[in-house]
Amino acid sequence: MKIVAAKKLLKANDQLATENRAKLDAAGVLGVNLVGSPGCGKTTLLEALFARLRSATGALRPASGALRPAVIEGDIAGSIDAERIAALGVPVVQINTDGACHLDAVMIAAATDDLDYGSIDLLVIENVGNLVCTAGFDLGEHVRIAVLSVTEGDDKIVKYPAIFQGSDAVVITKVDLTPLTNFQADRVLGDVRRLNPEIPVFQVSALKGDGIAELAQWVVDQHARAQDARKS
Ligand code: MG
Ligand code: ZN
DSSP, X not given: OHHHHHHHHHHHHHHHHHHHHHHHHHHTOEEEEEEEOTTSSHHHHHHHHHHHHHHTTTSSSOOTTOOOEEEEEEESSOOHHHHHHHTTTOOEEEEEOTTOXXXXXXXXXXXXXXXXXXXXXXXXXXXXXXXXXXXXXOOSOSEEEEEEEGGGOTTHHHHSHHHHHTOSEEEEEOGGGGXXXXXXXXXXXXXXXXXXXXXXXXXXXXXXXXTHHHHHHHHHHHHHHHHHHHHO
């Protein structure tokens, strides 16, 4: 009985996720589900990424290649990350899950009521910090980015394969701290490629700026690809 109920819930989630994605498609907005453990640097990565997406054009106004972002912040409690995003002038909606350890499509449907899709090109959903059950919930995004910091250790791909296997890109953060750790990037790259041979892996330092331009370009390319898919 319990298994049937869980399956039903997942089916309802998937139906609503499909609706969420259709709304994004209709507005030409790329949806990104950003997942990773607590403290891996998701919000700091967004700060660096948005600065880059902006400086690519030198203006807040949309121009070719520029993406106007908005963010949904998923946290169990508080609004610390949403305040950081709002300080950038980026529209942000905070979801407090009240203990739930992942976001689901129902929460996203409710949160997006408050967003003006006409004035954005990119919606980043920063999921609750969690490498486990976030893997099981489609939110209606187009791409999922899995974040892993060097301070978490290089065994996480083997220990949490589902989240990395089902993602569209992996970002290794805090690479400037590598000399202080025993993190072996080659091991991670090998483990990722065994799970998902085609997946791009970006090695970045959000604080120093390394690798951010490459990640920003990938996001811009994903947006262009989603637009092409919508037209054809
Ligand atoms: Mg955060
Ligand atoms: Zn959960």
